[in-house]
Amino acid sequence: MVDCxxxxxxxxxxxxxxxxxxFCKDNRFSMILKGSLAKGTATKYSDIDLIILGEINDTxxxxxxxxxxxxxxxxxxxxxxxxxILVYQDGISIDLDIRDTITxxxxxxxxxxxxxxxxxxxxxxxxxKQIISNYIPNRPIWYxxxxxxxxGIIKYLSNKTDSAYDFLxxxxxxxxxxxxxxxxxxxxxxxxxxxxxxxxxxxxxLNTQIKILFNNLFKEF
Numbered sequence: 001m002v003d004c005x006x007x008x009x010x011x012x013x014x015x016x017x018x019x020x021x022x023f024c025k026d027n028r029f030s031m032i033l034k035g036s037l038a039k040g041t042a043t044k045y046s047d048i049d050l051i052i053l054g055e056i057n058d059t060x061x062x063x064x065x066x067x068x069x070x071x072x073x074x075x076x077x078x079x080x081x082x083x084x085i086l087v088y089q090d091g092i093s094i095d096l097d098i099r100d101t102i103t104x105x106x107x108x109x110x111x112x113x114x115x116x117x118x119x120x121x122x123x124x125x126x127x128x129k130q131i132i133s134n135y136i137p138n139r140p141i142w143y144x145x146x147x148x149x150x151x152g153i154i155k156y157l158s159n160k161t162d163s164a165y166d167f168l169x170x171x172x173x174x175x176x177x178x179x180x181x182x183x184x185x186x187x188x189x190x191x192x193x194x195x196x197x198x199x200x201x202x203x204x205x206l207n208t209q210i211k212i213l214f215n216n217l218f219k220e221f
Contacts, residue, residue, distance in 0.1 A: 010044040029054035031114040100127040
């Protein structure tokens with residue numbers, strides 16, 4: 001059980017954090033919760049932002065990825081580079097930052113859930129693990145665009161409208177790279193994002209799990 005005062009807005013958030021907590025405790029990995037859950041401002045659509053510190057090999061990384069089941073979508077962040085993104089069938093989205101070090105800034109507005117002196121290393125430089133996993137192949141542009149769609153929808157449902165429209169603009173730029181020019185937009189987030197998703201479904205034959213994930217989100221509009 002996580003011995004920390006976290007204000008959960010969704011039971012699935014609690015279940016995921018406790019699942020990873022037990023894994024980290026068994027392996028003596030340090031674990032830090034960041035983002036809106038740590039600050040007490042999370043909505044049911046919020047990402048879970050975690051930093052994990054320790055001697056984590058490829059086998060342990062694969063175990064972490066599948067602790068909560070096989071993710072529907074996986075990717076890495078570009079800015080900053082190398083944070084693992086996991087999206088599961090129940091809709092929760094994880095930003096998992098696997099590190100060798102943290103900075104003092106990382107500890108601001110965060111909750112330290114587990115701390116072991118052997119790996120809780122505070123320095124001025126962030127050192128991330130190089131993650132190698134069969135669950136995260138090299139992703140094409142269309143897949144990265146799909147991830148941006150998901151991120152934008154989550155921002156929109158969390159009432160972060162300006163950020164959601166920023167994602168929508170970035171997605172539309174990606175469409176040019178994908179040679180998708182035939183879509184008609186009315187600059188309404190809900191209709192434009194669904195129009196783009198339907199085109200990606202047709203052009204890239206998205207699997208059923210991804211379709212279910214997005215259609216469940218569209219029902220929240």
